[in-house]
Amino acid sequence: MATASVIPSYNRxxxxxxxxxxxxxxDTGVISSVDANAVATGWVDGFNRALSGQDPSAxxxxxxxxxxxxxxxxxxxxxxxxxxxxxxVSFLKSTPRGSRVISIDVDSSNATRKPSIAAVDFKxxxxxxxxxxTVETDVGRGRGLVRLLQDTQDNNKWKAFTLFxxxxxxxGYEETIGSNRPHGVDHGDHxxxxxxxxxxxxxxxxxxxxxxxxxxxxxxxxxxxxxxRLHQLKVPTLIIDKNPRVGDNWRNRYHxxxxxxxxxxxxxxxxxxxxxxxxxxPKDKLAEWFESYARLLELNVWNSTTLTDAKWDDEKRxxxxxxxxxxxxxxxxxxxxxxxxxxxxTGHSGEMKMPSIKxxxxxxxxRLCHSSQFRGAxxxxxxxxxxxxxxxxxxxxxxIAQDFYEHGxxxxxxxxxxxYVMSSKDGLDVLLGGLYEEGGxxxxxxxxxxxxxxxxxxxxxxxxxxxxxxRRDETLLQGLEKAGFNLDDGPDHAGFFMKYFQRGGGYYIxxxxxxxxxxxxxxxxxxxxxxxxxxxGLLFADGETLEADEIIFATGYENMRGTARKIFGDGxxxxxxxxxxxxxxxxxxxxxxRTGHPGFxxxxxxxxxxxxxxxxxxxxxxAMEEGIMKYEDP
Numbered sequence: 088m089a090t091a092s093v094i095p096s097y098n099r100x101x102x103x104x105x106x107x108x109x110x111x112x113x114d115t116g117v118i119s120s121v122d123a124n125a126v127a128t129g130w131v132d133g134f135n136r137a138l139s140g141q142d143p144s145a146x147x148x149x150x151x152x153x154x155x156x157x158x159x160x161x162x163x164x165x166x167x168x169x170x171x172x173x174x175x176v177s178f179l180k181s182t183p184r185g186s187r188v189i190s191i192d193v194d195s196s197n198a199t200r201k202p203s204i205a206a207v208d209f210k211x212x213x214x215x216x217x218x219x220x221t222v223e224t225d226v227g228r229g230r231g232l233v234r235l236l237q238d239t240q241d242n243n244k245w246k247a248f249t250l251f252x253x254x255x256x257x258x259g260y261e262e263t264i265g266s267n268r269p270h271g272v273d274h275g276d277h278x279x280x281x282x283x284x285x286x287x288x289x290x291x292x293x294x295x296x297x298x299x300x301x302x303x304x305x306x307x308x309x310x311x312x313x314x315x316r317l318h319q320l321k322v323p324t325l326i327i328d329k330n331p332r333v334g335d336n337w338r339n340r341y342h343x344x345x346x347x348x349x350x351x352x353x354x355x356x357x358x359x360x361x362x363x364x365x366x367x368x369p370k371d372k373l374a375e376w377f378e379s380y381a382r383l384l385e386l387n388v389w390n391s392t393t394l395t396d397a398k399w400d401d402e403k404r405x406x407x408x409x410x411x412x413x414x415x416x417x418x419x420x421x422x423x424x425x426x427x428x429x430x431x432x433t434g435h436s437g438e439m440k441m442p443s444i445k446x447x448x449x450x451x452x453x454r455l456c457h458s459s460q461f462r463g464a465x466x467x468x469x470x471x472x473x474x475x476x477x478x479x480x481x482x483x484x485x486x487i488a489q490d491f492y493e494h495g496x497x498x499x500x501x502x503x504x505x506x507y508v509m510s511s512k513d514g515l516d517v518l519l520g521g522l523y524e525e526g527g528x529x530x531x532x533x534x535x536x537x538x539x540x541x542x543x544x545x546x547x548x549x550x551x552x553x554x555x556x557x558r559r560d561e562t563l564l565q566g567l568e569k570a571g572f573n574l575d576d577g578p579d580h581a582g583f584f585m586k587y588f589q590r591g592g593g594y595y596i597x598x599x600x601x602x603x604x605x606x607x608x609x610x611x612x613x614x615x616x617x618x619x620x621x622x623x624g625l626l627f628a629d630g631e632t633l634e635a636d637e638i639i640f641a642t643g644y645e646n647m648r649g650t651a652r653k654i655f656g657d658g659x660x661x662x663x664x665x666x667x668x669x670x671x672x673x674x675x676x677x678x679x680x681r682t683g684h685p686g687f688x689x690x691x692x693x694x695x696x697x698x699x700x701x702x703x704x705x706x707x708x709x710a711m712e713e714g715i716m717k718y719e720d721p
Contacts, residue, residue: 100589101676107542108546111547113236115236131193133149138186143179151246152172153248156250157250164710168673170673188252189224192220194220194221204217209551215235217233227258228255228256232536255706300428301428301429303325304430304431309434310326312697312698315380323387325426334375339462340459340462341483348694348695367511404427406427407424427712431687438653439457454639464494473496474636476625478640481506483641484641491637499611503615507582508567509556509595509597511596518549541673542669563605566601592643646666666678678700679703
């Protein structure tokens with residue numbers, strides 16, 4: 088009887104999601120001399136003529152066979168990656184109004200945006216013309232980017248390899264920033280008027296008949312950025328969090344935690360990190376920034392607050408939620424509110440994934456917990472030796488193992504499958520260089536350039552990028568393999584970002600622990616499952632027992648849908664879709680977009696994703712509130 092092939096761990100996907108096939112580069116001519124502005128303007132003019140004439144066949148002629156039109160809220164109220172002219176035309180024909188994008192224009196407002204000769208691949212071997220765009224839709228305005236290549240099969244005509252369009256604002260409902268900023272005062276005779284502080288307190292506490300339109304669960308980067316965007320669109324929003332202070336979701340994590348992403352990648356909307364900020368942010372410093380951010384942007388946050396009941400009314404399209412809030416005075420109050428939208432921003436990873444292993448209750452050591460419950464290694468009393476086992480080999484597992492080692496523990500890290508490893512310096516230089524770096528493009532421009540690459544094409548680019556990182560990290564990777572550490576290079580050799588998007592984990596950005604493993608200072612137990620937790624250690628499938636005083640399971644987190652089930656019950660959980668991993672078009676599932684349950688949204692991701700997609704989520708909610716969009720609209 089034939090046995091089913093086993094999918095390697097590095098190619099596994101979230102249940103129900105799709106394996107993303109990497110795109111290919113088309114054959115294209117060699118560019119010797121070209122007027123980039125003339126090429127971009129000519130293509131844009133042809134595209135606008137095709138749109139204004141509602142001529143799908145003319146649109147088709149403007150795209151290469153291996154092209155993609157990626158759109159966010161411009162063509163529809165969703166996110167799409169349409170691969171090839173046939174799919175593009177089919178989509179345009181399938182919508183009641185054809186293309187909701189009315190026109191585009193070349194954006195030459197700064198040196199980064201203006202048309203230029205640029206490579207579309209990582210190695211710089213496939214060159215064309217790239218130009219930023221301004222975009223107008225039937226209800227909004229936005230930005231975009233087109234990459235044009237010559238079609239060698241059609242007389243070297245310039246055609247789109249990638250087109251990206253995204254709505255960034257609704258006509259008539261612009262953000263209250265820049266020239267649209269609030270006055271801050273209403274001059275004149277107003278007896279009994281309240282000052283800013285009094286009005287702020289009333290708004291924050293939702294006094295009297297005030298009600299939030301949106302209730303956000305969680306005051307991390309997801310909740311704060313979503314609330315910030317909604318606030319600038321004048322959508323009343325309340326954040327609740329069970330912790331006593333904003334930022335506690337970071338303060339309460341393990342002692343030595345520092346962000347693995349650099350500062351240029353991590354800016355929040357409206358208030359970027361100051362120029363003196365360190366490249367890598369310590370978790371407590373980030374917590375302080377979050378607390379300041381909430382105050383500066385006048386976000387309404389109720390800390391020490393729990394949701395005890397939530398019911399959705401399909402007919403009224405509103406929630407009835409019961410909250411218990413502990414005030415600064417220690418007094419508890421119960422509030423019943425009726426928001427029309429609830430955003431679950433409790434972290435993209437959901438509940439901790441703690442394995443159930445025989446004998447867990449029998450462990451007699453000092454500590455056995457999940458990595459999310461680990462606050463830091465203890466100081467070892469003089470004259471005593473302590474042994475620690477960390478189960479799991481991603482960022483948290485490595486950081487915790489290093490923390491134990493630096494506190495004098497005898498440490499073993501358990502690696503059950505394989506891990507993608509890249510050094511912080513070389514890996515981030517290759518992946519983020521030219522976009523998110525000192526002296527790089529404006530953050531909004533960098534975001535646009537990154538988002539303009541459809542994920543299938545990003546995967547193809549990152550195959551080459553991953554190979555370059557491995558070349559630079561050759562000594563490090565060889566040392567790890569010699570130490571018995573099992574390495575992979577990500578899904579289909581596409582490295583870090585694809586592992587993150589495909590399954591949300593399975594990687595380590597090395598900040599020092601790898602050398603400890605290479606030097607034998609941290610030991611590796613590789614490829615064996617845990618059979619049983621013994622009173623003084625772990626028994627593995629190969630019969631070996633490792634003794635331990637402390638055992639930490641850095642075993643990841645469940646899907647956000649599981650957290651939704653725990654908070655809101657089975658009824659909601661069965662209506663919403665699974666979160667994360669790719670859909671059929673190569674877009675991330677369910678996050679930052681309609682979930683399947685009206686009035687309920689998932690929001691999460693790293694700081695960069697929260698910065699970018701907070702705008703997209705806020706625009707969808709604002710459009711619904713103003714009657715521009717219905718939940719059922721395509």
